[in-house]
Amino acid sequence: MNPAEIAETPGSSAVRTMVEARLEEARRAGGAPETVRVEWRGQPTNFKVVTVPLDDLLYNPETHRIRAQRSHDPVFDAKLAEDPWSKESQEYLHKLLQCKPDNPDATDPDFEKLKDDLKDYGQKDAGIITPSGILVNGNTRCAALRDLNKRDFRAAVLPATATWADIAAVELELQLRKDRRRDYSYINRLIAVHEQTSAGRTPAELAKAFRTTPKAIERDLWVYEFISEAIERSREELGGGGTTSLRLMDFEGHQETLSELHRSYHKAADTGKAEALRENRLLAIVLGTAKTKVRYVGHDFHNAYLVPKLGEEFAQPGKPADEAFSLPGLDLGEDLPLLGEEPDTLRARAFTDRVLKARARQAAASQLTAEEAAEARTVLDQVKDAVEQGVHEAEWVDRRAKRKSAAAKTLQEAAKLVSESTQQASQARSQDLMEHRALDDSLLELATALKKLSRVASRGVEEPGPGLSWLQDAVADL
Structure with missing residues (x-):
């Protein structure tokens, strides 16, 4: 209007x-x-x-x-x-x-x-x-x-x-x-922020109006553009005439997932990993993956979990994957990105695009031919199953990695606590407030704990590293 x-x-x-x-x-x-x-x-x-x-x-x-x-x-x-x-x-x-x-x-x-x-x-x-x-x-x-x-x-x-x-x-x-x-729903709030920005208001002005921070406004604008791009990529002509696409309202209920994507995207080690993460998370969001599971979808999710299950040709049925992204005179085997993006990211995008279009078709079920409806169901069922299996495996890998490093991280925290204890003992001694008996009892508890740690950490280790060697020597006479 x-x-x-x-x-x-x-x-x-x-x-x-x-x-x-x-x-x-x-x-x-x-x-x-x-x-x-x-x-x-x-x-x-x-x-x-x-x-x-x-x-x-x-x-x-x-x-x-x-x-x-x-x-x-x-x-x-x-x-x-x-x-x-x-x-x-x-x-x-x-x-x-x-x-x-x-x-x-x-x-x-x-x-x-x-x-x-x-x-x-x-x-x-x-x-x-x-x-x-x-x-x-x-x-x-x-x-x-x-x-x-x-x-x-x-x-x-x-x-x-x-x-x-x-x-x-x-x-x-x-x-x-x-x-x-x-309150406004999440997506309607994003629309309001976008419209006010388009009307010339700055993030600082909007932060005051929306009772939030400029960073939150910038995040909302990023998410709005992310969703708008996904909608445009989903647009497709139907066999019976007309077009279909996803809608803004299709992203309601994903506030936490989209906010987390924004944080992870900007924390990524490099642009290539950030873009790959963006594509893989979009795929998971469109398929309705639970927000507690989406966090296990990383930048390598496409290559590690989807390609082994679906095959690279899934992105372009009937075409070799590399052919879909080749330009005259440019060999994807070279270490050159295509249009500023890495080949892995482009392949992940092709996967996501096919799913976006299938979801858009599903939303327009009444306008589909029987063949179009069957194809959309097949695509979504295949990818949803692959994503669910991939997320399960990625979650297992993540938990296993955390278990591997849990002991080391706890010891790092313990080392910090020992340093704090040293400072506290120094301050108490300087003020003649040292409780020697209490300190002695605590040191004996520490010695007992270190002996147990040495026994557990030494099992099956034929050539201990310098840290474990030190621990073995330190507790030998205890």
């Missing part, structure tokens, strides 16, 4: 007349009128509250509450884009306002709690509307009150000069107040 204009809505003239009349009544009533205080074009401003009929209100099609979920039904989403004020479009918005962010076919328990609260206590907080009845804040409350068959809605009224940019700013400012009951 045009950020500077709000198009006329059905019956908007009559609604404006009614709203203005009720505002005038409130002004004449005297006393202290109810108001809602919001940040309006940079200044805290109080707007008067009036009671208006629920039937005269329109859901805001641009609300960030359900921005990602609009794509749940492509047909209705297209109708919504064409005419957001039609009965069908408004009914679609009503449904989405009730749904779970990650599953629009199910009702959100938080929505049911809101309905129960409104049923028991009524509308405690006023919403905000434009003079023509478009809901700026309170879309979900309006939906709940309508389900309860209520007739009226209390709302503050913005000035007639309000634009879509004003509406977005007010909605965001109110949503980020700490007293809001129902």
Whole structure:
């Protein structure tokens, strides 16, 4: 929508007349009128509250509450884009306002709690509307009150000069107040951060607005771009016409996994490993791998676990893997990266792309031919099984490596504690506060522990290293 204009809505003239009349009544009533205080074009401003009929209100099609979920039904989403004020479009918005962010076919328990609260206590907080009845804040409350068959809605009224940019700013400012009951979903928050950045706000400004840090804002922007790229890579033409792709809402529920990916990506030893990690984790996320398991998907996951199970030709059925990434005059056998990326990363990307497209097809099941549906199922089943087995093996390898180094790490910590004990003994001696008997008892406990460690560590070792040799000599006379 045009950020500077709000198009006329059905019956908007009559609604404006009614709203203005009720505002005038409130002004004449005297006393202290109810108001809602919001940040309006940079200044805290109080707007008067009036009671208006629920039937005269329109859901805001641009609300960030359900921005990602609009794509749940492509047909209705297209109708919504064409005419957001039609009965069908408004009914679609009503449904989405009730749904779970990650599953629009199910009702959100938080929505049911809101309905129960409104049923028991009524509308405690006023919403905000434009003079023509478009809901700026309170879309979900309006939906709940309508389900309860209520007739009226209390709302503050913005000035007639309000634009879509004003509406977005007010909605965001109110949503980020700490007293809001129902937060934006993760993906809708990312959308809001991206839109505010596109409007020219800096990470520092957004950090203040979202009550977070500039680093967190930069992470959110990175994740948004990561998801957007994955969606674009999943786009594919269907045999029966039209196209399909993944949607932003398909990434709801992956906040912790995506945040962890951002950290791991930027901690990677080099760019090649970072990009390979990015591809492998994306593959795992798209397949719905549990967040507690995704951490075992490393930069080498493709070569170590997927290729042995699926074969390199999986990326390009019917083509040798190297052929898929070759350019005239460039041999992938050379130590030269293709387009700035390593061949291993490109092959991992080809694997991921095939899965992205299969997931996108699965989401558009009603538009698929029987052959397309069967192929998508086969691809997803094969890769999901390979990933599950690979994660299980990678987890076992990780745990085994930790067990191997556990004793050494514990001794490193013990060495630090001995150093601290030395400093404490020195301080106590300088102040004539040394407890010699207690120290002597502790040293005997240490000697006993070292003797046991020497026996265990020496088993099966024919040529001990300098550390173990020292320990054997140290405890020999104990």
